[in-house]
Amino acid sequence: MTTLFISDLHLHPSRAASIDTFLDFLGRQHGKAEALYILGDLFETWVGDDHPEPAYQPVKTALLACNTAGTPVYLMHGNRDFMLAQQFAAETGCTLIADPTRIDLYGTATLLMHGDSLCTDDKEYQRLRAQVRDPDWQQQARSLPVAQRMEMAEQARELSALSKQGKDEYIMDVNQDAVRRVMAEQDVTLLIHGHTHRPGEHSFSNGTQTCTRIVLGDWYNKGSVLTVDEQHRHLQTLNL
Numbered sequence: 001m002t003t004l005f006i007s008d009l010h011l012h013p014s015r016a017a018s019i020d021t022f023l024d025f026l027g028r029q030h031g032k033a034e035a036l037y038i039l040g041d042l043f044e045t046w047v048g049d050d051h052p053e054p055a056y057q058p059v060k061t062a063l064l065a066c067n068t069a070g071t072p073v074y075l076m077h078g079n080r081d082f083m084l085a086q087q088f089a090a091e092t093g094c095t096l097i098a099d100p101t102r103i104d105l106y107g108t109a110t111l112l113m114h115g116d117s118l119c120t121d122d123k124e125y126q127r128l129r130a131q132v133r134d135p136d137w138q139q140q141a142r143s144l145p146v147a148q149r150m151e152m153a154e155q156a157r158e159l160s161a162l163s164k165q166g167k168d169e170y171i172m173d174v175n176q177d178a179v180r181r182v183m184a185e186q187d188v189t190l191l192i193h194g195h196t197h198r199p200g201e202h203s204f205s206n207g208t209q210t211c212t213r214i215v216l217g218d219w220y221n222k223g224s225v226l227t228v229d230e231q232h233r234h235l236q237t238l239n240l
Contacts, residue, residue, distance in 0.1 A: 004037065004225060008195065008216065017240040020240075021239075036073045037076070037192075039112055045081070047152075049085050049087035051149075067092065075089070076112065106228065111190070121171045172196070180211075190213075192226065199237075214233070
């Protein structure tokens, strides 16, 4: 049996190829994989569980089928879909997990994160992250009409794109000291995360331990999947 990890699919009605690829991926894996972890940004935007977007209904149905077939799906919030809540979990059978979450991965202490909290050099983004993750802010946002929330989300996307244009690449990547610190605090030797859209595997020393950080890729031009079993780890791409 294998355990699968994906993130940053950024599913959106305008990107039908990504949705179709994800549906095909779920159909091929459910009932066969031991578990599927989605480490944030399943959707490009998510303004609330009450948003009736028709393009997402097949995704909900496929997630429910995956869970029903015996492959549990664990879902972590990202910086785009932090408004996912219990209604979505109930409709899909998914289990919402915290960021970070520590698991035992075939005998290896492993930390799962979306990854945005590790980008500590981007002070502007960290202030925004703290605001939108605040439960009171989210409660106020959910009280607004869906149309207004959608407009706010679109404005946020545009502002995010403008903000990135003026930042150096290193600022938007993870801070290695933050990586070492959280791995030491959680007592793990393996970290799996997404967010940066820079897939790869990085090994480094953390005190007396040799640690590994695996970064999942996005699903804009190709899919990205980490497959893990008792003996191997394989980060692979999928054609859309």
